[in-house]
Amino acid sequence: MPLRMDNMGIVVADLDAAVAFFTALGLTLEGRTTVEGPWAGRVTGLGAQRVKIAMLRTPDGHGALELSRFLVPEVVADHRRAPVNALGYLRVMFACDDLDATLARLQPHGVELVSDEVVRYEDAYRLCYFRGPEGILIGLAEPLG
Template sequence: MPVRMDNVGLVVADLDAAIPFFVDLGLTLEGRTVIEGPWAGRVTGLGTQRVEIAMLRTPDGHSALELSRFLTPDVIADHRRAPVNALGYLRVMFAVDDLDTTLARLQPHGVELVSEEVVRYEDAYRLCYIRGPEGVLIGLAEALPTPQA
């Protein structure tokens, strides 16, 4: 039985652009390093590999985002602009305290709303999907105050 979900990994082409985006979103950069050697290739099944990674911790401290930039071997597929109904990875969802402020803070990174608007889900959330660094799909959700009876 799993103890917890430790991290989500995203492969990016430009680590130097992706890190500031996620830091501005509210994550904390814990470290950046190059992973290589026979053991790494055995884990991933890629054989010889050299990957630069950055680990970013979520504000609650319970999870992390691992950004990877493959130096070798070359990237063989590109899913950055895949629609939300593509098989496989869909998106990473972040709970935010103020959706409008978060979107404004991310604007300098070229954030695009997937639809033209932020939507309201009942009396529970304001939600949107955005395209983050390199077109990666990211969800943002702001919990609405609970109506008083």
């Protein structure tokens, strides 16, 4: 039985821009490294690989996001602009205390709302999906009341 979800990984083309975006969102950069060697290729099934990664932690200290930029082997597919109903990864959702202020803070990073509005779900949340760096789909949820 799993103990917890440790982290979510997202492959990006521009690691520096992605780190800048997620730190502007409020995550804390824990560190960067390069992952390579026989053990790494055995875990992923890719064989020889060289990957630059950055690990970021959520403000509550429980969640983490691992951003990866593959140097070897080359990226073979790109699903970043897939519609919300595409099979596979949907989005990563962050709870926030002020959705409007968070979106305003992220505007310099090119945030694009998926729809033209922030939506209210009953008396529970204000929600939105938006495209972050490189088209990564991200959700924000502001609890109400």
